[in-house]
Amino acid sequence: MDQLIFNPYDIEVQDNPLPTYAMMRDADPVHLNLFGGWTLFNYADAQALLRDPRHSVEDANVAPSGPLSAIDQLRADRRGGSRAILNIDPPDHDRLRRLVSKAFTPRTVAALEPRIQEMVHHYLDTIDAAGGGDIISDIAFPLPFLVISEMLGMPKEDSEIVREWSHAIVKTLDPILSEEELLTAITSSDLMVEYVRERIIEKRLNPDDLLLSRLIAAEDDGDVLDEQELLDQIVLLYIAGHETTVNLIGNATLALLNHPDQMALLGANPELGANATEELLRWDSPVQYSRRIAITDFEIADKSVKSGEFVLTCLGSANHDPKRWGPTAGVLDLAREGAGAHLSFGSGVHHCLGAALARLEGRVALTTIASRFPTLGLAAPVTRNGRVVLRGLDALPVVIN
Numbered sequence: 046m047d048q049l050i051f052n053p054y055d056i057e058v059q060d061n062p063l064p065t066y067a068m069m070r071d072a073d074p075v076h077l078n079l080f081g082g083w084t085l086f087n088y089a090d091a092q093a094l095l096r097d098p099r100h101s102v103e104d105a106n107v108a109p110s111g112p113l114s115a116i117d118q119l120r121a122d123r124r125g126g127s128r129a130i131l132n133i134d135p136p137d138h139d140r141l142r143r144l145v146s147k148a149f150t151p152r153t154v155a156a157l158e159p160r161i162q163e164m165v166h167h168y169l170d171t172i173d174a175a176g177g178g179d180i181i182s183d184i185a186f187p188l189p190f191l192v193i194s195e196m197l198g199m200p201k202e203d204s205e206i207v208r209e210w211s212h213a214i215v216k217t218l219d220p221i222l223s224e225e226e227l228l229t230a231i232t233s234s235d236l237m238v239e240y241v242r243e244r245i246i247e248k249r250l251n252p253d254d255l256l257l258s259r260l261i262a263a264e265d266d267g268d269v270l271d272e273q274e275l276l277d278q279i280v281l282l283y284i285a286g287h288e289t290t291v292n293l294i295g296n297a298t299l300a301l302l303n304h305p306d307q308m309a310l311l312g313a314n315p316e317l318g319a320n321a322t323e324e325l326l327r328w329d330s331p332v333q334y335s336r337r338i339a340i341t342d343f344e345i346a347d348k349s350v351k352s353g354e355f356v357l358t359c360l361g362s363a364n365h366d367p368k369r370w371g372p373t374a375g376v377l378d379l380a381r382e383g384a385g386a387h388l389s390f391g392s393g394v395h396h397c398l399g400a401a402l403a404r405l406e407g408r409v410a411l412t413t414i415a416s417r418f419p420t421l422g423l424a425a426p427v428t429r430n431g432r433v434v435l436r437g438l439d440a441l442p443v444v445i446n
Contacts, residue, residue, distance in 0.1 A: 049073045051084065053333075053433045054221070060429065062333075062436075063375070066362035075346040080220040082355030083348065084334075088369035088388070090345060091358035096393035100337035100356070101134050107338055108353020128274045129281040135394060144270055145278055145398060148259035154401045157192065161406055164188055165413045173417070177424050177444035180298050180414075181291070185441075189290035189406055193282060198255030199244060207283065210237045215288045218434040234280075241279045245272075256282075286399050292331030292437030293407045298414060299441055300328050302423055304377045311379055311412060312419035318412035321379035322404055325411065327370075327387035328377050333361040333436045335391050360388045361436065420446040 051069055052058065058065050069076060069086040078084045085091045094100060127133075130141045168184040190208050194201060210233035216222050217230050244257065252258040260275060270278065301308040311321050334357045339350050350356060364387045367374040373381075390397035397403070414421065421443050428440035 049076070051076055051078060059431065062361055063365055066359065066365060069359075070362060070366060075348045077348075078357065080355070082336075082357060083345075083350055084357045084359055085345070086359050086362040086366075088363040088366035091360065091363040091388055092392050094337055094345075094356060094358055095335060095388070095391055095395070097337075098135070098394075099339070099341050099343065101340045102132055102337065102395060103134050104132070104338070106340050106353060107355065108351070127277055129277040130398065131281060131285070131395065138394060140265075140268065141270070141274060141278070142394075142398065143265050144263045144268065145260065147263045147265065148256055149398060151401055153196075153256070154405060157196070157402070158405060158409065160195070161188075161192060161409045162413070164191060165410050169413060169417055172443070173445065177442070180441040180443055181295050181438055182440070184410060184414075185291045185294035185298070188294070188410060189287045189403075192402070192406060193286040196255065197244075197257045197279065197282065198248065198253055199257070203240070207237065207240065208287070209233070210240075211284050211287055214284055215435055216432070219432055221433075237280055237283070238276060241276055241283075245275060245279070282399070285397070286402065288435055288437075289331045289397075289399075290403050290406050292435055293326065293403055294410050295438040295441050296329040296331060296436065297322070297325035297407060297411055298443075299427060299438065300325055300377060301411070301415060302421060302443070305420075307377055307379050308415050308421070309419050312415035315412045315416055317379055318408040319404070320381070320384055322408045322411060323384035323387065324377065324379050324381045325407070326389040327364045327381075327384055329436070330361045330364055330387070330389040331437060332389060332391075332434065334359055334434050335388075335395075358388070360391075363388050418443075418445055422446045 049069075049072055051065065051073075053062075055065075066086060069084075074085065074087045074090065076084045076086065085094060128141070130138055130145065133141065165184065165188065168188060172178040172183055186208070187204075190204055190211075191201070194204055194207075199207070213226075213230045213233035214237065216226050222230075245261065248258050248261055252261065257279065260270060260278060263270060301311065307321075311317055337356050337358070339352050339354050339356060342352050343350050363369070365374050369386070390400040390403075424442040424444040427438050427442075430437045430439045
């Protein structure tokens with residue numbers, strides 16, 4: 046039998062990966078992928094790997110598989126110094142998470158709801174007045190960026206340029222990108238770092254009660270974030286706090302448009318908002334893959350993974366695995382019991398620190414869209430962003446029917 050090849054860049058997979066995910070779960074759930082590592086497609090395998098402390102997120106643990114190309118060497122050099130919590134293993138990860146959590150508390154997030162609701166109505170008023178618009182450019186893109194900027198206490202007038210830098214930087218998460226994209230991402234990263242460094246200096250001189258000042262002041266038994274750690278956490282908050290939420294709102298709105306019965310259900314029952322957001326996260330995960338690096342040899346299914354190899358968990362596939370979700374895995378059900386068991390925010394010690402904020406923004410945006418525009422429809426074909434890791438849309442044109 047010919048070797049099964051899974052190509053996440055295939056146009057059909059990009060448009061609707063679910064049939065291909067189902068095939069991979071059945072035929073080759075632990076798959077030797079095109080990029081020199083493994084991909085796990087089943088829920089149980091993905092969850093177990095993400096929770097297993099034998100595996101790493103640090104690139105230093107990758108075993109060289111031959112000489113790096115110039116573009117791969119550039120990417121490796123840029124990632125090497127990161128002190129962001131997503132790229133660090135315990136115990137350093139646990140120390141940083143304790144410090145960042147002190148400034149990023151559940152109470153802080155919950156207090157944002159009135160302001161987020163105000164923003165959502167503002168953006169939807171514009172769509173309402175025009176009889177339609179683009180969900181991505183008119184609300185999904187600006188909302189999370191304004192939220193994180195206000196949380197941090199960053200100047201609103203800088204939003205456009207910082208958003209542009211963020212959009213370029215996240216392209217480096219994909220396994221393949223052009224030299225031009227990488228060079229643009231590197232330039233954007235340098236500009237973002239310099240910008241954040243200047244804001245840190247300003248906040249040290251003029252502290253306030255917002256998130257950046259609280260991160261500067263965060264202390265745990267005498268421990269504080271050093272300058273590099275502080276800088277990397279802020280850049281991460283900008284990028285992770287923005288790009289993934291854009292995809293959550295865009296993907297979820299498209300799912301509701303494609304399932305008008307569920308749109309009507311949510312519009313008539315806004316109390317379903319929290320559970321609906323979990324189910325929509327399960328249905329089309331904003332982050333399709335999460336990676337680990339094996340630091341010991343281990344067996345999974347009938348495959349042997351060697352120390353230093355990449356292992357990707359396909360979150361989008363795990364979230365549709367009938368072995369976990371039962372015979373209705375392929376049904377969008379906003380009232381689904383246990384929908385929050387999805388893996389869209391990862392699992393284990395690296396579970397997304399900003400999950401509560403993303404859930405809040407998603408819930409407010411989606412319930413308000415469904416309540417105000419229960420008969421919203423597509424005005425034209427959607428435009429996908431072409432990304433593999435951060436699956437989303439570049440355009441979602443809608444019309445108010």
